Amino acid sequence: QTVVTQEPSFSVSPGGTVTLTCGLSSGSVSTNSHPSWYQQTPGQAPRTLIYSTNTRSSGVPDRFSGSILGSKAALTITGAQADDECDYYCVLFVGSGWVFGGGTKLTVL
């Protein structure tokens, strides 16, 4: 069973930079996993931020960026703002379907 790992929580100061990661329980994440990132505020449906590793979805500010860092996918937020405080989920395509990470709860303070 494929497990996608994310930091359960992270904290960043307003205006700061934070990098959230997305890994595999066994193996490395590559562009072939088609990593994507989703943002979810309480009570709302997820919103697509990044797809195909590093492509921003329409309307997403350029302070959100995606990449591969070492063996993991990464979401970097540059110049964090108060309304970035929410949950972030990565998703990997593993051949037989899609697997969500457990999510990272980001605190901006």
Add this chain to the structure above:
Amino acid sequence: EVQLVESGGGLVQPGGSLRLSCSASGFTFKDHFMHWVRQAPGKGPEYISTIGSNGETTFYADSVKGRSTIFRDNSKNMLSLQVSSLRAEDTAVYYCVKDRSGTWSFDFWGQGTLVIVSS
């Protein structure tokens, strides 16, 4: 404007079945794969099922395989999911999600419909 409106959620007894529907508009429905993703209370989203643009290709997560059927009616821009043998762990908000063609990722999400499995 893309819109996905789910319906069919509610309270269901364990062992029962449910049919969820999703009405799509604002895009060429027949050209897109579609997905169902669910999210249990306080948990992260979980991928459930996918259907190809013409309905001939389907995928299911292990958690629902064998007791779920995804189908679509392109003439009515409707996506559906039938789930049977429901159990408590199926309690979740079920989201209809539009595929982002060619990227193996999710594009637009509906607002979801809540399914509660309880006696």
